[in-house]
Amino acid sequence: MTDPCAHCEEMMQPYLDRALSEAEMAEAEAHLAECEPCRRRYRFEESLRVYVRQAVLEPMPAELRQKLAALRIPLE
Amino acid sequence: MEEPEEAQRLANEARDRVRFEEDALALAEQVYRVARHLAGSREEAEELVQETYARAFRSWRSFQPGTNLRAWLLRILTNLNIDRGRRQQRAPQMQALEANDYYLYDRLAESGDGVSDEERVVERLSRDAIVAALSAVPHDFRDVIVLVDLGDFSYQDAAQILDIPVGTVMSRLHRGRRILKRELAESALEKAR
Numbered sequence: 442m443t444d445p446c447a448h449c450e451e452m453m454q455p456y457l458d459r460a461l462s463e464a465e466m467a468e469a470e471a472h473l474a475e476c477e478p479c480r481r482r483y484r485f486e487e488s489l490r491v492y493v494r495q496a497v498l499e500p501m502p503a504e505l506r507q508k509l510a511a512l513r514i515p516l517e
Numbered sequence: 518m519e520e521p522e523e524a525q526r527l528a529n530e531a532r533d534r535v536r537f538e539e540d541a542l543a544l545a546e547q548v549y550r551v552a553r554h555l556a557g558s559r560e561e562a563e564e565l566v567q568e569t570y571a572r573a574f575r576s577w578r579s580f581q582p583g584t585n586l587r588a589w590l591l592r593i594l595t596n597l598n599i600d601r602g603r604r605q606q607r608a609p610q611m612q613a614l615e616a617n618d619y620y621l622y623d624r625l626a627e628s629g630d631g632v633s634d635e636e637r638v639v640e641r642l643s644r645d646a647i648v649a650a651l652s653a654v655p656h657d658f659r660d661v662i663v664l665v666d667l668g669d670f671s672y673q674d675a676a677q678i679l680d681i682p683v684g685t686v687m688s689r690l691h692r693g694r695r696i697l698k699r700e701l702a703e704s705a706l707e708k709a710r
Contacts, residue, residue: 454694499550514575
């Protein structure tokens, strides 16, 4: 028999991407409801994704916007 | 002298082109944010975005109105990125790079004072460490992470942009995220030493 926590780990990414089937979703949720360590790891992954997104966000330099606008083809 | 129909056609075309350019420029910020991490540096990202827009403005007629303009622009951008030979592939040793999905959590948990709050654990990672870890992920995997996780593109859009099957997007995404976590674990642990 497969280790339910290992199986839960396999389902983590598609679960958070909302890419699991309904049956798989129910299976993951049933395991998470009774397994604190897996629940913590799922919560961590969720926070990590948000944190990484925010950390790497870099606003566009203002002068680039002007350079792009200058590339427009003038009307004849 | 121009026929009235021809004059009308030209006027319509000019109007469509101006609208296209304005729509494309309105997406520049979003395009840059993705480009920044597809390219190796800020300077490369800026050049790449400029080349993308220059090409887009020239070939605006090949864009089908009503389809996803942001994906269309990113498709140009990723092609240019490949053409410019900026994809010097490291030959990644996947077994060495890739750990399981819980690796980062487990390493942070064991290096800290026990895990009580998952969000606090995440905060042990510095911004610089995250940027460096992302740029250390090999291109094929990073492109997918950047498009899906940072650019909010669907698996299908990412597949079209990169011209690869959806199944490949999913497998690269899952493996790429594991590689990223492995890189993050290494930089976090180095800092703790």
